Amino acid sequence: MAPHRRLHRLRTAVLAVAAAAALVGAVTGGGVSQAAGTGPCDIYAAGGTPCVAAHSTTRALYGSYNGALYQVRRSSDNTTRNIGLLAAGDYVDASQQDSFCAGTTCLITIIYDQSGRGNHLTQAPPGGFSGPAAGGYDNLANATAAPIMVGGHKAYGVYVSPGTGYRNNATNGVAKGDQPEGMYAIFDGTHYNGGCCFDYGNAETNSRDNGNGTMEAIYFGNIKVWGYGTGNGPWIMADLENGLFSGVNAGYNSNDPTINYRFTTAIVKGEPNHWSIRGGNAQSGSLSTFYNGARPNVSGYNPMKKEGAIILGIGGDNSIGAAGTFYEGVMTSGYPSDATENSVQANLVAAAYSPAAGGRTGPIVSGLNSSKCMDNNNAAATNGNKVQMWDCNGYAAAQSWTVNANGTITIGGGCLDITGANYNNGTLIEWWACNGGANQQWQASSGRLVNPASGKCLDDPGSNTANGTQLVLWACNGGSNQQWRLP
Numbered sequence: 001m002a003p004h005r006r007l008h009r010l011r012t013a014v015l016a017v018a019a020a021a022a023l024v025g026a027v028t029g030g031g032v033s034q035a036a037g038t039g040p041c042d043i044y045a046a047g048g049t050p051c052v053a054a055h056s057t058t059r060a061l062y063g064s065y066n067g068a069l070y071q072v073r074r075s076s077d078n079t080t081r082n083i084g085l086l087a088a089g090d091y092v093d094a095s096q097q098d099s100f101c102a103g104t105t106c107l108i109t110i111i112y113d114q115s116g117r118g119n120h121l122t123q124a125p126p127g128g129f130s131g132p133a134a135g136g137y138d139n140l141a142n143a144t145a146a147p148i149m150v151g152g153h154k155a156y157g158v159y160v161s162p163g164t165g166y167r168n169n170a171t172n173g174v175a176k177g178d179q180p181e182g183m184y185a186i187f188d189g190t191h192y193n194g195g196c197c198f199d200y201g202n203a204e205t206n207s208r209d210n211g212n213g214t215m216e217a218i219y220f221g222n223i224k225v226w227g228y229g230t231g232n233g234p235w236i237m238a239d240l241e242n243g244l245f246s247g248v249n250a251g252y253n254s255n256d257p258t259i260n261y262r263f264t265t266a267i268v269k270g271e272p273n274h275w276s277i278r279g280g281n282a283q284s285g286s287l288s289t290f291y292n293g294a295r296p297n298v299s300g301y302n303p304m305k306k307e308g309a310i311i312l313g314i315g316g317d318n319s320i321g322a323a324g325t326f327y328e329g330v331m332t333s334g335y336p337s338d339a340t341e342n343s344v345q346a347n348l349v350a351a352a353y354s355p356a357a358g359g360r361t362g363p364i365v366s367g368l369n370s371s372k373c374m375d376n377n378n379a380a381a382t383n384g385n386k387v388q389m390w391d392c393n394g395y396a397a398a399q400s401w402t403v404n405a406n407g408t409i410t411i412g413g414g415c416l417d418i419t420g421a422n423y424n425n426g427t428l429i430e431w432w433a434c435n436g437g438a439n440q441q442w443q444a445s446s447g448r449l450v451n452p453a454s455g456k457c458l459d460d461p462g463s464n465t466a467n468g469t470q471l472v473l474w475a476c477n478g479g480s481n482q483q484w485r486l487p
Contacts, residue, residue, distance in 0.1 A: 041061045047339070057157060058092050068112050138313075144396055147361050150352060161392040162322060183332065187264050188325035191485065212305075214306065215240055231258030234258065234259065240301055249296070256291060321371075362400055364449075368483065373393075374484070381414055385431040387431060388471065390467050408440055418451060425473065426461070456474060457477075
């Protein structure tokens with residue numbers, strides 16, 4: 001990798017001490033006396049299972065909340081800015097981030113807890129595995145890599161590429177031992193991989209594997225090492241440590257379906273010798289129950305030994321191989337009823353999540369190896385610059401593409417281009433100034449990116465996943481090396 005890209009990685013590193021210091025006085029847990037509306041945590045409280053942690057970069061999760069949702073740090077001068085709401089109980093004011101981060105790269109440094117318990121999420125420290133940032137810490141998410149709309153307003157999610165992770169090992173009020181709890185999250189159902197482990201929930205307080213039953217977290221992805229469900233995934237499962245469970249048995253559960261809505265509601269909840277998996281489309285409809293029964297029939301999971309830390313994007317031992325996108329999620333005290341969760345689902349649907357307006361911007365991920373992204377080499381805005389495979393690393397200038405309504409795919413002011421409008425198999429794909437040519441037109445079709453003028457597909461030649469492999473045009477053949485996950 002070029003030297004300046006390595007420097008970019010170094011600039012993303014931050015020590016946890018600095019992050020922790022920034023927490024002081026940053027958030028209020030309440031807000032105003034009159035609620036602007038009803039949030040998921042108001043519904044949980046009414047059901048007798050109040051939130052003990054509430055995280056979102058898109059909206060308030062209480063009708064009265066009027067504090068910051070998250071904090072960003074820009075690379076130009078390393079200053080930080082808390083990103084707040086349009087009004088109490090309302091949606092994020094993304095213009096605060098856009099103005100602060102204009103002309104530079106921003107990272108999400110803190111995801112604030114809205115419950116008032118101070119269970120904020122910050123840069124995950126090293127544990128059983130070390131992260132790629134300084135001191136073995138995990139990377140922080142690029143603040144602009146997951147743009148969306150919510151309630152008709154612009155917002156950004158937390159885009160997790162392998163090596164990115166958040167954690168709080170010193171929480172307040174989160175379930176321990178065999179205490180009952182519930183949790184939900186909204187994920188991007190099209191952004192996942194088979195790495196371990198894209199989790200949100202309860203984990204070990206020392207960032208290490210402390211044995212069966214020391215975790216209870218939502219997992220989302222298509223790994224099949226432990227549990228799995230029907231189809232090719234992704235699946236909602238429970239990470240209970242030393243196992244991802246889709247049901248009572250380790251391994252296959254025929255009732256746990258592939259679920260890949262663009263905005264997916266994922267739920268895991270547990271109480272003594274009883275737990276459940278539920279899920280649905282966060283844009284419409286109701287929840288379904290995929291498992292509801294006894295704890296796994298493997299030693300160590302009954303009773304549970306939960307420790308009460310909170311993780312996002314990583315495993316309990318800081319395993320960092322996963323990918324995914326998080327928009328909002330909570331953890332509760334007590335085991336929520338299905339009726340309460342059904343009301344929460346209605347609230348999520350009413351929030352009106354949708355893809356970003358005016359085009360979809362973010363990484364374009366290889367369907368062959370979902371830890372690889374389409375990359376404009378060194379982010380160079382130079383005609384003829386190669387477009388290649390590269391590790392997904394959150395480097396927005398090189399990997400944050402916009403899929404436009406006019407059929408172009410753009411980055412850095414230029415277009416994804418078929419060299420010389422040559423439509424022969426093997427023609428190289430490059431960056432070129434947008435010119436309206438037919439060789440710069442692409443249509444998404446069944447996971448493929450097809451050039452209409454040639455009828456051929458964007459292709460990873462020879463299924464080569466090595467960094468630096470230049471993409472080509474090739475006859476569409478249904479191969480996984482022609483599959484792409486769009487923002």
